[in-house]
Amino acid sequence: MEQMILTPFVVPVVGRGTQKFSRRPNFKSKGGCSKCKARHIKCDETRPFCKRCTVSSHVCPGYSTTSASSTDRALVLSKGTTHKSHNSTVGSKTIPRAPNTVPGSAQDTKQLQIVRLKALQSMASPVEQRNWEIFYLRFSYSEPVVWHSLLSIASLMEGYTLRAHPKAAVAHQLALWHYNKAVGFLIPQKSAEMVKIEVLLSCCYLFYALETNLQNTDEAFKHLYGGYQIIRVWRANNKNPSSLVETVFCPLFYTQTFGWLSNWFTYFKELRVKVDLNDLHPLPREGFTGLSDASVELFQITCYGLGCARSFETYKVTYDLQEDDESARLQREYFRSRLEYWLEAFERLYPQVCPDTAKALEIKYLKLVRRIVYLCLPGRFNVVEIHYDAYVNEFASIVDEMTFIYDTAAKSFEKYQKTNSTSYYFRENIFLHVYMISIKCRNPSVRRRALSLLEKVASPHAIWNNFLSIAMIERLIQIEEEGLEDVVDARGSIVPSEWARIHDITRVPEDVPHPDGFLFRMRQKINGEWCLRDERISLNVVQGTMVTNNDKR
Template sequence: MRDSHPPDSDARQKELTRRGESSSRLNRSGRVRQKQWTPKVKTGCVTCKIRKVKCDETKPSCQRCSSTGRKCDGYNPVPQKPTSKALKVVQMPSPWELLPGDRIEMESFQFFHSVTTPNLAGFFDQGRWACRLLQMSHQYPALWHAMAAVAGAHRNFVTDRTPITVSRSQDNNEVRFALRQWNKSIQSLQTLLSGQDLTKLDRLVVLSICLLFTTLSSLQGRQSQAFVHINSGLKLLHHWNLADIAGCQSDEDLDLKMLFILFSQLDSQARPYRLKNLQWTDKQLTPSSSQAPFQSLLDACVALEVHFNHMMQLFSDPSLYTHGPNAETQTKKQKCIDNFTDWDNKLAQFLSTTPQPEDKKALSLLYIRRALARVALTMDFSKGELAHDDFTQDYASILHLVSEILEAPNHQTQNPPQPPKLNFSLATITTEPLFLVAFRCREPTIRKQAMRLLRRFPGREGICEGMTALKIVEKVIEIEEECLTSAEGACTNGRWICGNHRVSLLQFFLVHERQVKTVMHTGEDLVLGRSGRELVTTYW
């Protein structure tokens, strides 16, 4: 068979190809063109990687993107152990290059990123604070080690197989790892605070570490330590003039809003406790004074929690429940009512322009907090504990909203077949409202449903212990139902439970780092000056 091209044609084609390749290597001057070699960067921003250009790696947005008017999409979080406070991100070494301790820290970082982070800020994080917190950990060793410590404690919290009715062991590998990381974080934090003037980012990191230390203490059931860290964070907020969030718009200000929500909720939870040897700050957080509608549910949550915190400071005075409100208290109470009314109007304006909010559960949580405030501020104190009977429908509405958040139908009457799993959240979500409904509402159906949800979804939110809350409610019901078998004439008026036997005052005292004493006073106890009945519970 003959070839399709003669031999001389193939030779000419090879010669033309050789000449073309030679000419392509020549520039206009006739010299051979030199290839320019540039180092490959694997730690640049996402935008520069896509464009395949060198990134200068400036945080939070690189100058290469900013100078060309492009949006910098940030940096993929690469787990690594920081060695300094420099803004340089070091490529993570291969697993076989890590020491055993470093490998455990990497695993803890992954656990914190995938499991713990969603539980820090509740429904209002929207990826802002959590994402930036992970990025900042590469720059601040104190933050890195604090995250590792929390991850160790959280993993121990969710994987411990000890029954929830029995106290856990406080000595195992996870607990010891968390303690070592906590000590490293303290040392790095001291170095950070002893340096030059702190930037706003530095201060946000320090406040975040305060919250992580609070989280660590709460997970371990060490409430006294949690109170210390909450109080320290609140004092730093005021000392650094960060307690006024009016006009917050930048990314750092969005982080500050998340800090505001968590600190105000933790402060509201801590108010009812009798804190010995701890001078608690009485300064108030300051919301924005703008009359414009909210721009997001995050803005609405910040304002609501600040108003709620002001209300809790008002109601933390025990004399209010024994002698009633005086003129000064009435003025403060009316101020709280006006603030919440203004909040209602702003939220209504926001929802009129945003009929489909970004997160329905977040909106339900706002409604729950607002309903609790409405009950507290509109209650007739002259009726005593019987005033709660006027809000039965409000308590039923709160219970319905909680059931929607937990995705638990109200009609369920049997306990789940599987043992309940422990949940943890630094933000206040459902445990506190369930406790208040079960404690204050005497309508049997509503009260039992609230207790059923507390039992089915045990956990810890901030410093609020769900299992302890359930034990307190069970003891309250035991005391209150004594009226059903009391001598004739010992009871007074009241639906379901008479006014004399209703528990109208709870006092909480920390007697040990993992124990709390609850003193329960009935209306009759307060009138006769009798000491209340005590319940000592140990945190799991």
């Protein structure tokens, strides 16, 4: 970010016929950060963190509020100074800094460093992370509500880091205090006051991130989906492709909303937050403006397909629907056509290999996602599971390529940024799509390779408990492999018979946690009758019961 250093004036001395200048004064500044003072080195006084600390991998603790440099800088900022970044796609926007929000506390600057190094890097794909970092840090100086929202997340993350330390409780209390403070700023003081849409969307996403860390998934999604609906209304009345809403917020909210719903449609039977599938309907498009635009479109198509497939799986039992059901057939055909159009437009946008490592990995990843959903989702409209056996070679190839993408991402990003959180984007999304393969590919070898990849990318900080999902898949494999008889797949391997295969799995939401774990409901078709199998699964215990044929819930 741009240095805010007061440069001394050069005083002109007028002589006979010539203009001379006095020597530039060389004075010693006393406004350096406390870390540089302790190390006895000259601080460059870059705000909010000095470059000397950042480059040398030290955590800059910030600047004293009583220093002359800090006081003078506050006076300069109070005269309407604006801050502009030259390294960001949002750099054309200047955001005025309010004097009362300039960070002066060492505790605040320490927490802002936590946000910069840990929280912001998981907000978007690796290609966009730098822009988000610059944007939020700049925006926080002019908007107190954004500032308190960031400090709330930082306090919460600091509390998780401290764990059993007595200060952890203090950090959590501070997080809630900043959260309430931010909400208070959103309440208009006058009836005529309006909150800027950029501020509102910033808070929606930061509140979503905070509730996610608190494991309040329903409240988290309300904030996320609320921001998504705000953008949809705004886009219906505004056509400014260069606005911050269009270039920054739209890709983030759309991708996260579709990703969240895709997870929900994958793991649960129905949403606890009401969502209309018509709001997710992907409209035909001629082309994409960039990688982010293409990613949003693919996630929207995937989300729509998962929602339709989940509806079919739910109703095919209750109403005895067949594969040729007219409504399901139309949804399946539209879904497939949108995927084909997407691939054509994407290949026109990126016909050659991209030299940028992060961008090349994301391009490769998006093409793999398209292959996975093209193979897995249309098959979920079938009333038999054995047709997946024809795709076993495709599944094996996808698992190998996904493993390569994740390993490459982890190595390259950690080499330059020294953090595991930069691979969060691939962790979260790879898990969902490899999960689809692990439950639909019955080849023992390929399925266990997929499970090994899931164990590698599983994150304890995901919205959904990744390790619980892995335990559920292991139990699923045990159940299905009781039916290893005489069915052979395209690789010649013996796979479970149709009667042993699980058609769909749903996690049953429970308001009160059960001491024996979480309840999963698996559906099988044995002797032409639908059967439910309830399995209560925790990380250590598995308990199962079989429900009789007549129960078609």
